[in-house]
Amino acid sequence: MNRIPVTAVLIVLVVLGNMVFRHAPSDVAPTVQAAEPTYVGRGVCLECHSENYQLHRHHGHATTFRSTKDPEVASKFVGKSYDAGEPFGTYTYHADDQGLFVRIPDKFGEQPFRLEYALGHRSMTLLSLLPDPDEGTVALEHRVSWMAAANELGKTPGQHDGTPNTAAELFGNRHAGRIMHKCVYCHVTTGQIVDQQIVDLTPNVNCEKCHGPASEHVRLARAMKTPPPFSVGRADWDAESELQLCGDCHRMPRDISRKQLREYPDLLARFQPVGLLRSECFVQSGGRLKCTTCHNPHQTIFETTPLEHEQNCLACHAEMSETNPSAAAHVVCPVSPTTGCIECHMPALKLDGLGGGFHDHWIRVRDDK
Ligand code: HEC
Ligand code: HEC
Ligand code: HEC
Ligand code: HEC
Ligand code: HEC
Numbered sequence: 001m002n003r004i005p006v007t008a009v010l011i012v013l014v015v016l017g018n019m020v021f022r023h024a025p026s027d028v029a030p031t032v033q034a035a036e037p038t039y040v041g042r043g044v045c046l047e048c049h050s051e052n053y054q055l056h057r058h059h060g061h062a063t064t065f066r067s068t069k070d071p072e073v074a075s076k077f078v079g080k081s082y083d084a085g086e087p088f089g090t091y092t093y094h095a096d097d098q099g100l101f102v103r104i105p106d107k108f109g110e111q112p113f114r115l116e117y118a119l120g121h122r123s124m125t126l127l128s129l130l131p132d133p134d135e136g137t138v139a140l141e142h143r144v145s146w147m148a149a150a151n152e153l154g155k156t157p158g159q160h161d162g163t164p165n166t167a168a169e170l171f172g173n174r175h176a177g178r179i180m181h182k183c184v185y186c187h188v189t190t191g192q193i194v195d196q197q198i199v200d201l202t203p204n205v206n207c208e209k210c211h212g213p214a215s216e217h218v219r220l221a222r223a224m225k226t227p228p229p230f231s232v233g234r235a236d237w238d239a240e241s242e243l244q245l246c247g248d249c250h251r252m253p254r255d256i257s258r259k260q261l262r263e264y265p266d267l268l269a270r271f272q273p274v275g276l277l278r279s280e281c282f283v284q285s286g287g288r289l290k291c292t293t294c295h296n297p298h299q300t301i302f303e304t305t306p307l308e309h310e311q312n313c314l315a316c317h318a319e320m321s322e323t324n325p326s327a328a329a330h331v332v333c334p335v336s337p338t339t340g341c342i343e344c345h346m347p348a349l350k351l352d353g354l355g356g357g358f359h360d361h362w363i364r365v366r367d368d369k
């Protein structure tokens with residue numbers, strides 16, 4: 001297996017300049033003209049879309065970016081220590097009402113280093129914004145993350161092991177410029193880094209990150225029974241726009257180097273759109289197969305059963321029956337026609353340092369099955 005740390009891959013990708021983002025963080029203008037829709041916040045959606053609101057609360061999208069002032073976040077670190085070895089030393093953690101702090105007693109005594117934001121929930125990586133003489137602001141990605149699967153602290157994937165250039169880098173990797181902005185962009189709904197603050201911060205991947213600012217939709221929905229099409233209901237909202245939406249963060253082939261696209265190392269399982277786009281299921285179904293064929297975008301995969309997943313496959317790959325008249329248009333599995341589809345054709349691959357595994361979305365007959 002090819003063991004390239006994912007953050008390193010990210011850096012290479014960004015350096016290659018392949019990343020194209022539909023809404024760069026700078027598009028979220030702090031001053032918006034009167035006619036333009038503005039962000040209203042997910043709380044407003046609850047009034048009329050309570051089902052999607054309740055589902056979304058349990059999705060990973062609802063906890064992609066939290067303050068370490070959140071006691072649940074801090075509790076994963078407080079009172080623990082982690083020996084990062086030389087030249088880094090042993091980290092110890094404590095919290096107060098300003099958030100979470102780390103110390104390296106051997107090197108800096110009682111002097112605390114502030115850890116401000118926590119990204120992710122299956123693994124939680126800490127991020128701080130610091131002043132920098134060259135860049136203005138840099139982000140520091142802490143060397144230690146909390147790993148949910150083992151409920152313990154572990155080394156953040158992609159951390160360098162060389163001698164740090166600055167004292168701050170004893171605490172983790174330093175990111176500047178585009179990489180720093182993208183890191184925040186993919187994990188929040190709105191927000192821009194200005195000096196060491198994030199202004200207009202709406203954390204997490206909320207309703208309006210996917211559906212766009214909704215003030216006009218809400219105004220019209222309050223004024224009439226059937227508001228005009230919005231977001232997914234618009235004429236220009238098709239399978240392609242949906243793939244672009246999910247792929248904006250989950251990565252598209254344009255974000256991957258040509259060499260990797262050619263060789264398809266296991267780590268590409270982390271980037272589901274890249275795999276899906278090369279699957280015969282996608283290529284030969286005339287643009288009908290999209291992420292939401294198999295995923296309710298509001299419901300976490302942890303609340304989706306294996307049986308439900310197989311039903312998604314069988315909607316296309318089953319003997320024709322009265323309940324499924326269109327299925328026979330596609331081939332049926334000669335090995336196991338009704339069960340076990342995912343483990344043979346989309347197995348979860350263990351990726352270095354990323355607990356849990358990622359299901360390879362290049363759906364295919366595999367040599368090892
Ligand atoms: C703004 C960036 C962004 C967009 C857009 C986005 N995602 Fe995600 N997604 C994330 C991040 C970040 C995580 C990791 C969250 C975590 O698990 O802590 C994630 C996690 C997930 C998960 C696993 C977590 C769970 O609870 O199920 C699924 C499934 C998923 N996304 C599907 C989708 C689909 C489908 C779309 C398009 C409809 C989409 N995402 C659009 C950023 C995004
Ligand atoms: C191009 C968009 C993008 C960028 C840039 C990005 N992320 Fe993510 N991140 C995602 C998506 C999508 C996921 C969910 C799938 C996965 O785990 O790969 C994720 C997952 C994670 C997770 C694991 C969450 C979990 O619960 O499994 C952590 C931690 C994380 N990102 C931290 C970071 C940090 C730190 C940076 C910046 C140095 C960063 N990300 C940059 C999109 C992005
Ligand atoms: C990760 C992106 C994403 C997030 C976050 C998201 N949605 Fe959606 N939503 C979609 C997509 C994609 C569709 C279209 C689904 C389809 O075509 O089957 C959709 C469909 C809808 C619909 C119409 C169909 C239905 O399910 O009733 C409503 C209403 C809706 N979303 C509301 C919300 C609300 C409210 C939130 C926040 C609580 C939210 N969405 C969060 C991507 C998202
Ligand atoms: C005052 C009630 C109300 C509020 C508040 C509201 N909506 Fe809606 N929304 C509706 C109605 C009514 C429809 C059309 C019928 C339906 O699909 O439920 C709709 C439809 C939608 C659709 C599907 C659009 C389409 O054309 O198919 C999406 C997506 C959506 N809303 C997202 C949101 C989001 C995101 C929020 C919060 C920011 C929100 N809505 C707040 C009433 C509301
Ligand atoms: C929208 C319909 C659709 C869905 C849903 C779908 N497929 Fe397919 N799949 C196709 C089409 C079309 C082909 C090309 C062959 C054919 O026409 O049956 C195909 C081909 C395949 C192949 C052969 C691939 C190859 O490289 O020869 C496998 C294996 C497969 N699908 C498994 C699955 C599994 C497992 C699922 C569920 C996770 C699934 N499919 C979901 C439409 C679909």
Ligand code: HEC
Pocket residue numbers: 243246247250269270272273274276289290291292293294295301302304305306309312342346348357358359360361
């Ligand atoms: C043919 C069905 C199918 C399609 C289409 C599909 N997925 Fe998945 N996806 C799955 C299955 C099955 C799982 C594993 C679910 C589980 O563990 O319960 C999964 C898991 C995931 C996860 C969790 C991490 C992982 O890899 O296990 C993410 C994120 C995700 N899908 C994103 C996407 C995105 C983005 C798209 C569109 C580009 C997409 N999926 C299209 C079937 C599908």
Ligand code: HEC
Pocket residue numbers: 310313314317331332333334335336337338339340341342344345365369
């Ligand atoms: C034990 C592993 C296993 C399970 C479980 C399994 N498959 Fe397969 N599948 C295979 C193998 C191996 C082949 C290749 C068979 C061959 O070429 O003779 C295959 C072939 C296929 C093909 C291509 C058939 C063709 O004629 O090109 C499709 C489509 C498919 N499977 C779908 C599914 C679906 C849908 C499910 C779940 C209902 C499923 N498979 C369950 C191992 C499995």
